[in-house]
Amino acid sequence: MNTKKGVVILGHPRSGTTLLRRIFNAHPEFASPPETHLLGACARFIDADYTADGVDMGVLSGLNFAGFEDEEVLSRLKELAFGFLDTFAQNHGKRRWAEKTAFDIFCADAIERIFGDSVFYLGIIRHPLDVAVSSVEFCATAGVYPSSMHPYIKRHPRPVEAFAHSWADATKTLMGLGERQGENSLIIRYEDLVEDPADTLEAVFAKLGESFVPDMLEDALERSEILGFSDHKTYGESSIHSSSSGRWQSLPSPLVSDLAPMLNPLLEVCGYDALSHRPISQDRLRRRYLSGLAVQMQKKN
Structure with a gap:
């Protein structure tokens, strides 16, 4: 059981983090604001370039030279973030808070450096190709394309491929965080959340020392709340459902086959079925392309 005041929700964007945030906000003990970008800003504050000699050229070195130890700087950053989130919870009559900003996963290592084990880390993973399609x-x-995606788009011109690679990196980061934090973390799957929300959430809140309140499932999507940065899709839903799972199966089979070698090891670890890897020759792909053109011409005539 973990009774830390704050919960940090992490996952690749389009993995169900907004749904989790809204569920937490419907819990009688948790307040969860729309995306504040607060933790990511704290992480970027300590970002630095490095000289050829390995010296970090950033705020930590700058303040260290001015007489402030790194731990003091990190502690002040933590106090800054906690101050806003504690006040938000108090203003809404809640004891605890949950913070979620979609792209925090891409600076999770720096977030962990600042906040350490003073918060509970709740991760969520969704099938990579459903994440990519969404x-x-x-x-x-x-x-x-948000800035966190720019390196992937530059390296992988096919958008689905780019997001599949960003998912792989985000998932490895999440798993590494889970290993380091141990009992101070939990990773769930989106598919389990939407297919069996009651059992999945009962386990989540038990880990946090709180009771699962069934009414949360209805309240999470129907209650009025503060509007702000968030996934707009959940605001058009009236219930939790699994109809968005498996949409990736409409992707072209050659693309899926190309991604299989990279994704399959992680899919296995996460409990998903492996993707089929059946390379198709260029000759066959060209014939398929010409056949498609012929079909379109027949439709036209």
Whole structure:
């Protein structure tokens, strides 16, 4: 049982982090604001470049030279974040808080360095190709690739491939965090949450020393709450369901086959079925392409 005041929700964007946040906000003991970007900002505050000699050129070295030890700087950052989140919880009559900002997973190591074991880390994992499909749709709607995605888009011009690689990195980060934090963390799967929310959430809140309140499942999507940065999709839903699972199966089989060698080891660890890896020759792909053109011409005529 873990009774730390704060819970940090982490997962690749489009993995169900917003759903988790809204469920926590519906719990009588937790307040969970829309995305504050607070923890990521704290993480970026200590980001640094390095000289050829390995010296970090950033705020920690700068303040260290000015007489402030690293631990003091990190402690002040933690107090800054806790001050906002504690006040938010108090303003809503709650004892505890849960913080979720979608892209925090990409600076999770720095977040852990600042907050250590003073918070509980709750991770959520979703099938990588469902994440990729949903991420492509989100970016098309928003009209932008968020900055955390830029390195992946540059290396992998096919968007689904780019998001599959970012999922792999995010999942490895989450697993590493879970190993280091041990009992101070828990990782769940999105599919388990939407297919059996009661049992999944009962285990989550038991780990946190709180009771699962069944009414939360209805209240999470129906109650009025503060609007802000968040996944807009959950606001159009009236119940928790699994209809979004498995959408990746409509992806072209050559693309899925290309990604299989990279994803399959992690899929196995996460409890998902392996992807089929059946390379198709270029000759066959070209014939398939021409056949598709012929079909379109017939439809036109």
